[in-house]
Amino acid sequence: MALPTWIAVDWGTTHLRAYAIGPEGVLADAASEDGMGQLARDGYEPALLRLISPWLAPGRVTEVVACGMVGSRQGWFEAPYRTVPCTPLDSASLVTVPTRDARLKLRLVPGLRQDSPADVMRGEETQIAGALAVLPGFDGVFCLPGTHSKWVQVSAGEVVSFQTxxxxxxxxxxxxxxxxxxxxxxxxxxxxxxxxxxxxxxxxxxxxxxxxxxxxxxxxxxxxxxxxxxxxxxxxxxxxxxxxxxxxxxxxxxxxxxxxxxxxxxxxxxxxxxxxxxxxxxxxxxxxxxxxxxxxxxxx
Amino acid sequence: MALPTWIAVDWGTTHLRAYAIGPEGVLADAASEDGMGQLARDGYEPALLRLISPWLAPGRVTEVVACGMVGSRQGWFEAPYRTVPCTPLDSASLVTVPTRDARLKLRLVPGLRQDSPADVMRGEETQIAGALAVLPGFDGVFCLPGTHSKWVQVSAGEVVSFQTxxxxxxxxxxxxxxxxxxxxxxxxxxxxxxxxxxxxxxxxxxxxxxxxxxxxxxxxxxxxxxxxxxxxxxxxxxxxxxxxxxxxxxxxxxxxxxxxxxxxxxxxxxxxxxxxxxxxxxxxxxxxxxxxxxxxxxxx
Structure with missing residues (x-):
């Protein structure tokens, strides 16, 4: 397998999923049960390396971008919430995480918060941004059903409000x-x-x-x-x-x-x-x- | 302590409580965590004896009356539900349980069922009968808050309907x-x-x-x-x-x-x-x- 250009990581409470991305798309994927709920702070880097080390090479720095609970206060490293209304993502707000392994250049996507009524999301903002890439100009509501279902009103490319x-x-x-x-x-x-x-x-x-x-x-x-x-x-x-x-x-x-x-x-x-x-x-x-x-x- | 005339037992999912009753009222009480959830079928009699054996005497048969989940299908011995509308209790419906220890004469109080909307209770019917002894002629609603809260409409001494x-x-x-x-x-x-x-x-x-x-x-x-x-x-x-x-x-x-x-x-x-x-x-x-x-x- 060719080495990936970068690695996409979806890291939630109960799961860890990684995708090796090349110029043409996904080259490989891997998953484990090493979710936030299973890990102490010093367990994150080893858990990530267990999954993605086959995609790394000596002396080569690989970019990794992760979303989800990995960026919460109880996660690996806190990526402070951005406050709605705002775009689901902002490249300038990614938080760089220091790693022991010099082959990693890891950044985390911040979640979103709403002050009133109080609500928070981590991970769904990334899926919404991805959906907007598929449906440009979408004006309406995303529903992301699951453990904590989200209803998200989107207009003019911004998350206006949401409810869990x-x-x-x-x-x-x-x-x-x-x-x-x-x-x-x-x-x-x-x-x-x-x-x-x-x-x-x-x-x-x-x-x-x-x-x-x-x-x-x-x-x-x-x-x-x-x-x-x-x-x-x-x-x-x-x-x-x-x-x-x-x-x-x-x-x-x-x-x-x-x-x-x-x-x-x-x-x-x-x-x-x-x-x-x-x-x-x-x-x-x-x-x-x-x-x-x-x-x-x-x-x- | 004088030997009791009879023993009252409240046996639910998470607890077992027994009261030694004499002519003047409660002589002693005892409780354990041996609720239905903890016991296999052959564990009930030993659990009861652990609690009440100090109140028993050789060659003497002591009457024990119990209510609660002990009489459910998953309990010690099934006491089939009576169907509302009916009085909360009917002495003739008590179910005698065979015991190995000849000092026990054990009977169980049946629970109540309602066919539409479907609902069931076990134990609360006994408390309602006790409350009616304190409040004779009560016409209205009993609320029994708890793990499974019951709302019970009572009229003319009968349970008319209930909701959990x-x-x-x-x-x-x-x-x-x-x-x-x-x-x-x-x-x-x-x-x-x-x-x-x-x-x-x-x-x-x-x-x-x-x-x-x-x-x-x-x-x-x-x-x-x-x-x-x-x-x-x-x-x-x-x-x-x-x-x-x-x-x-x-x-x-x-x-x-x-x-x-x-x-x-x-x-x-x-x-x-x-x-x-x-x-x-x-x-x-x-x-x-x-x-x-x-x-x-x-x-x-």
């Missing part, structure tokens, strides 16, 4: 650690149950507190299947996310960025509200965004 | 296992933050999904204190519980049954909605209910 929902984290906690786990073994899916729960939660979000335990009770006394229980929990949680995000999507142009299956689920949920959302793949957006980040604005 | 909210379990998961835990160390409490979050969640429950992550974001960028974050999380979750339970409490006579501090929190929350709720101590209600359960109805 803990939907993925709530689903994970409730389906694997709460009393509801007893009725949710396996990974089946009942689409009609999803749609009904979604519709119920969007139209009557105030009933959520009464809807959750019903999944357990119906499992005990009415034979609710695991496939139906999982789909209903997903529908309820995405439903209250959509209810809270209504000012973001109502009457707007919406594009989804994320994992394919999850984006498809959100697309169906939005379609039920009359919104036809585009879908963009997360990894491609991340790489395109990191590529923009390393390029000074004038040449973008 | 997973408020305590959600608080526990979010404050100790989600990303919000980083800003919630310690056990401080900011009452004004609680009241504001409560009021916000009751009046705009559809905003919940956007309110949770704000606790993390304000901790990161606005210096939100742990005391304020904990109180706000509690206010948000109790607020959406109250929003979902509005048909239960609005314009009703409400009595709270539960741990003193938690009941006081709910009483303040209800007071902010114009409801003056009575407070009844959980243990006394449990013992009074178990006492009723062992007495055939005609002598009640």
């Amino acid at each position: 929902a803990m939907t993925g984290e709530l689903f994970s906690l409730l389906s694997s650690q709460s009393v509801l786990r007893h009725g949710m073994q396996g990974d089946g899916w009942d689409e009609q149950s999803f749609r009904n729960a979604l519709s119920d939660a969007i139209s009557r979000p105030e009933r959520l507190a009464a809807r959750l335990f019903a999944l357990r009770a119906e499992g005990l006394i009415a034979g609710l299947s695991a496939a139906s229980a999982r789909a209903r929990l997903s529908g309820l949680l995405i439903g209250i996310e959509l209810a809270a995000a209504r000012p973001y999507w109502l009457g707007q142009s919406v594009a989804l960025i994320g994992a394919e299956g999850l984006c498809a689920t959100y697309a169906r949920a939005l379609a039920a509200q009359g919104i036809a959302a585009r879908q963009l793949p997360a990894a491609a957006c991340t790489i395109a965004g990191l590529s923009r980040a390393r390029t000074p604005k004038v040449s973008a | 909210a997973m408020t305590g379990e959600l608080f526990s998961l979010l404050s100790s296992q989600s990303v919000l835990r980083h800003g919630m160390q310690g056990d401080g409490w900011d009452e004004q933050s609680f009241r504001n979050a409560l009021s916000d969640a009751i009046s705009r429950p559809e905003r919940l999904a956007a309110r949770l992550f704000a606790l993390r974001a304000e901790g990161l960028i606005a210096g939100l204190s742990a005391a304020s974050a904990r109180a706000r999380l509690s206010g948000l979750l109790i607020g959406i519980e109250l929003a979902a339970a509005r048909p239960y409490w609005l314009g009703q006579s409400v009595a709270l049954i539960g741990a003193e501090g938690l009941c006081a929190t709910y009483a303040r929350a209800l007071a902010a909605q114009g409801i003056a709720a009575r407070q009844l101590p959980a243990a006394a209600c449990t013992i009074a209910g178990l006492s009723r359960a062992r007495t055939p109805k005609v002598s009640a």
